Amino acid sequence: MNPNLVSIVPCADYAPETCVSALTAVLEPLGGLDWVKPGMKIVIKANLVAGAKPDRAVTTHPALLAALTRLLKARGASVTIGDSPGNLFNASVLNRVYAVSGLAQAEAAGAVLNRDFSEKDAYAPDAVQAKRFTYTGWLNSCDAIINFCKLKSHGMMSLSAAAKNMFGTIPGTMKPEYHYRFPNPNDFADMIVDLDEYWKPVLHLCDAVTAMEGNGPTQGTPKHVGCLMASKNPHCLDVLAATVIGLKPMEVPTIAAANRRGLAPETVDGLTVSGDWKPFLQTDFELIRNRNSILFVGGNNVFSRTVRGVMNACLQSKPKVKTRACIGCGKCRDICPAHTIAIANKKAVIDRKNCIKCFCCQKFCPVGAMRVHRSPVAKLLTHGRSKQS
């Protein structure tokens, strides 16, 4: 099979019958589910980054998870669905996430919701960045992993789709540590690609029926795109997903990292796409255009380092508190891996000199008060459509 094959089909809504027929259609060019044999244990790694009602477009929609469960169960497989949200990886957090995110729908279709909260250590000698890492142990007890992501904008990586979804294999409260270990976004992206390579899900699916634009991946705005995408290659799926929402694929650090390893083409022209993607092309999708695409790299002598420091200071996006919206809950302070946020007068205050621009604070602010602020110079250079500043 062509390794760059990506399939895309219309999926107008989350009605159960629409989901089953769209899933069947999107999988068909990839050989369907013929690889699923009776008795197989299949894990669906969903995007359950936070407990949020399905119509907020934060999580993989439960109707699609239920439809996929039905298709897999019809072939005699057992199905476990799970993820590690950005919080404690334990029963009380996950039970709440499952309940709020509507996972009862998938449970009713025959899926088991993961309740193995063990953590394990991995050694990946061929990895570029993540040679040793800790992961959520539930992923061990299966014959195959299906990665079912949600199409969203993302503060740090610009795009949250197939590749980024596998960061959810790191236990929740450890995720900020990984941001601290890999403060350079290109290294962070390489770490994500390492995780993708380590787990090698047999299949990647993307819920782009209702995507999230703007302040993603948790506080953005739902946006109807109306399609499903599938591929055996997460980076190729992401090239198409990025193109659909109006991002240049190589602006996405994970795609650029995959491209450096020969795992993804630079543009959609390097893909074999089954289905017509142009009807889904978004011309007004509110992006968070990543600053790294315009970062000044240069050499390593004193002059280059000085110019690089000045240029990057001018170009880099920064987290910024929308003071009126901040409720002083302290979640950003608690999650900040650089410990650079304090709460003063019931408002978050960032000490910028230690900020590593990981945007964990933006990702987990429950009211969307933490925003990605792009410098005027960066806006001028990229003519981005971001309204995030």
Ligand code: SF4
């Ligand atoms: S998480 Fe959001 S609302 Fe809570 S203190 Fe931080 S900025 Fe304010």
Ligand code: SF4
């Ligand atoms: S202030 Fe926000 S972006 Fe900066 S290090 Fe802390 S969590 Fe990351």
